Amino acid sequence: MSLKRSTGSASTEDFSDPQLYRKIAGSLQYLSITRPDIAFTTNYICQRMHKPSVDDFQTLKRLLRYVQGTTDLGIPIDPGDLQLRAFADADWAADSSDRRSITEFCTFLGNTIISWSAKKQVTVAKSSTEAEYRSISSATSEVIWLRRLLAELRIPQIGPTPLHCDNTSAIALANNPIFHARTKHIEIDYHFISDHIKAGDLNIIHISSAHQIADILTKSLPKERFLHLRNKLNIRSKDD
Numbered sequence: 001m002s003l004k005r006s007t008g009s010a011s012t013e014d015f016s017d018p019q020l021y022r023k024i025a026g027s028l029q030y031l032s033i034t035r036p037d038i039a040f041t042t043n044y045i046c047q048r049m050h051k052p053s054v055d056d057f058q059t060l061k062r063l064l065r066y067v068q069g070t071t072d073l074g075i076p077i078d079p080g081d082l083q084l085r086a087f088a089d090a091d092w093a094a095d096s097s098d099r100r101s102i103t104e105f106c107t108f109l110g111n112t113i114i115s116w117s118a119k120k121q122v123t124v125a126k127s128s129t130e131a132e133y134r135s136i137s138s139a140t141s142e143v144i145w146l147r148r149l150l151a152e153l154r155i156p157q158i159g160p161t162p163l164h165c166d167n168t169s170a171i172a173l174a175n176n177p178i179f180h181a182r183t184k185h186i187e188i189d190y191h192f193i194s195d196h197i198k199a200g201d202l203n204i205i206h207i208s209s210a211h212q213i214a215d216i217l218t219k220s221l222p223k224e225r226f227l228h229l230r231n232k233l234n235i236r237s238k239d240d
Contacts, residue, residue, distance in 0.1 A: 015054050015057045021060060024060055028063060036235070037235055076112070084107065085163075087107075087213045088138070090104065092131040100124055102121070106214050139163055143201070160202050160203035162205050216232075
């Protein structure tokens, strides 16, 4: 769902029925468990639940109209290989109110998306590289958990899981054991990621921004780009 950030012309007046806003936002959050295409906008809406404005409610209604027009969409389970793969991305300093970045990742088993996340980082990142690196760290935690779960289900992963990232500096940092003054504060994340790379559980691969599927969980997008990435997530009608 494409979402435009609030501008100076947007209404900041408090919404008259915040309880209604919270009720609908909670329902959308539940729906996002099976609809990753609305995860970013739902996350944005839920961040305003404590004091929603009229403009926030307009955004919520816009998402409801999108959901109403796409009730036939879902996540099919396609036959095929059972190779685990992941995509990680971040929107640096996305929220102008606190300048915290948004971490996003999604994982696939074959062609079927099985997990995804879009949420704010707990600390302010000092650079886009740091924001992307923390996103890789979150995706790594998910990948390791899924690899262990699949092993218990007797679907062991042969070889390291590819984790796609579009930030070359973050990839270099993951593979470079040398820390400089500007990056030493994220050394803990490095050791976590580095250990799993060395253990053969993970292989971080560069992907161009144009093919970064996790971009749909990162920011508001033009309609054409949004629909393209929604197709990449393999979200489609049950009749297709």
